[in-house]
Amino acid sequence: MSTVKTPTPTSPREPGNKPRTAGGMSAGMPVRFASRIRVDRRYLPVIGTLVVLALMLIIGGSRYENFLSGRVISNLFINNSFLIVLAVGMTFVILTGGIDLSVGSVVALSGISAASLLQSGWPAAVVIPLVVLIGTVIGLVVGIMVHVFEIQPFIATLAAMFLARGLCYVISLQSIPINDDTFVSIASWKQQFGEEWRITTSVVIALVVVAIAFYMLHYTQFGRTVYAIGGGEQSAMLMGLPVARTKVLVYVVSGTCAGIGGLLFAMFSRSGYSLTGVGMELDAIAAVVIGGTILTGGTGFVLGSVLGVLVLGLIQTIITFEGTLSSWWTKIVIGGLLLVFVILQRVLVVRRR
């Protein structure tokens, strides 16, 4: 979990004895007070997620044998790698104050396209970039709808969701197995660390996506513009930032991530199916929100979204370990957790006023 401590560039200076000037500035009498050791309010939601994650690990570890093992943690990443990628893309969109409902369908479209093309003999080296590109193109179309035609993101991505799902049915109603040698060998590559820890191709891809997203959000102008748009689109525009390009690009990023997600899911299931990923967009949104990103935009971190995915995955793991609970309990717990986090965010926002 050391990833969370990665210094975000806007983090406050190390707590020291440096006095700060308080807001007032009344008549040349700055009110000074020594800064205490305090956490920037922006990190509170993420810290909340981290606490929840730690609690779940502790509870799971104390209740079940073998819970806190390398195998369980490794599986947590392996089983949720596609969701991590989706949540990363979704974070970009939500940071601008938008939403992307199309990602679940794009996962299915990208997966079934891969399966179908491989089945008809296309080489994996062509198919893999191509299906990612499908996601990119859908994202581009959505971005243009949202920005140029000023359609609400909800509606634009809803349209894309139906479109992509429909295209899946056109390709095939049945599940298509993937037997291509190259693809299967890529999908089944894994690296063992010691007895229990292991990573697979999909985990590597997911972590690379997370690293690239982190770099983009914090070290490029594009990323900072994403935050600025979330803080106020009008302001960002008047500050001379490339708002138009950025708004289109966030949907391209999300679409591309969905394309990659589809690929990872195809690797995971060794097949493509038109009913894959129904409701997966909502899982991604839930992970982002639980990860501390505020739906109105401007505040949140991509690493928080990764934590959000891990929380969701861990709920599932605990319920599997419990054995007697039906899988519906996963949804109930996610629902409850989501409510708690949204309320927590409201409280923070209200306090700020």
Added chain:
Amino acid sequence: MSTPVPEGRPVVEMSGISIEFPGVKALDGVDLTLRPGEIHALMGENGAGKSTMIKALTGVYSIDSGTIVVDGSPHTFSGPGAAQQAGVSTVYQEVNLCENLSVAENIMLGHEPRRGGAINWRATRRRAGEMLARLNLDIDPASSLASHSLAIQQLVAICRALVIDCKVLILDEPTSSLDADEVAQLFEVMRRLKDDGVAILFVSHFLEQVYAISDRMTVLRNGRLVGEYRTDELPRLELVSKMIGASLDELSELEQTTERIAHDRSGEEPFIQAVGLGRKGSIQPFDLDIYPGEVVGLAGLLGSGRTEMARLLAGADRADSGQTTVSGRLARLRTPRAAMQRNIAFSSEHRKAEGVVGDLTIRENIVLGLQADRGWARRMPRRQVDEIVEKYMTALSIRPNNPDALLRNLSGGNQQKVLLARWLATAPELLILDEPTRGIDVGAKAEIQKLVAQLASQGMSVLFISAELDEVLRLSHRIAVMRDRVKVAEITNSDDVTVENVVELIASGGTDS
């Protein structure tokens, strides 16, 4: 100014600029010339087209006709980004920064130093710190912008404008939320930039400031050009009459219609009586009575708790101590709606965020409050609506005189008037006005002041908040003095009370009164 008025090749030449919005001809063939090293004031009433002119120059609005020449070559900027690249930087009237980001980021966003393609945060913060130091601002660049007052945010916005090597700096009402020291600080920076050869376009409603700092001025009226003048050749009164297009006599008449007689209130029942009303972290418990027909002014510096007091009385914030009595009965003002039901109307200082609805027309905005009062099921007949709208548009001389114009196309001052009209239409018994005249020109200011006095004489209670003490003094029967979120004194107004008295009270905290 003792310095010679700069001549030389203009850096910006706008000629014949026209812009039309649906229902509003915002600009009609206006010229503007800026020369290097001059401070040029753009003058005019609200709705005269100053902000539109600025947005035309910076590419926020596209112009319908006319030409813009920057540095000798014709330009049409596609947006503020393009304008900045050509060296035209703007600080807008309402702070346009991102509150979710740090001070350093707000200053440097889009111009961050890079290292190997990536933003170099250390250098970014250092550079932002240097910019802050240039304006003598002692704040932590890494702190969140939202943690600073509006005044500081305004200065941060100016820092941002200075980051790029600008040839033209546009300051749209930069001083409306600054106190005297901060204004002096800003002027110092402006003079320094002027010496560096920057052309500064300065918009302000404070005539003193315009005369203190500007070399030339261009006067607009109703979207048309009145003329360009040298500041030292245009006497103040003449400027005002050019701006409002009225003779000087009419103006002084407006200024003097207000009266303030403090009645003996003993034996009368106050309309609203607050006892020990307070809210943690916002304002210390205070007592306040407002009688029918009385104007109570709130004096105090920015952030002294004026707005917080108003918000408690209006139900916008919930009090956590004390109680309020309205017309002799205990009233719990927990929501603005509860306050409205007791005929308390609150006109907020943030008209953009908390007041008007930009996407509705003037007519719809005016009847909004009235309709809310009636309940949604009882639609108001069109004729009645038109009557009300007509009445207030005339009374407040709202421009453009077209009830179907969209509110967001109106100037700030006219939006304020529409907001005022909305509350007046609900016939409140207590009208709380928070900074109703901020960013408003002399003519409109006098009109609003006159209206307030008139309403009070008809029996309405008014709580009047303004940063301009002379205005508070001119209008109020009684004045409550605020300091550091405490009500420190309450004085009855008379001819003997001067601005200096009140300033002293604010400074001393009322301990020796």
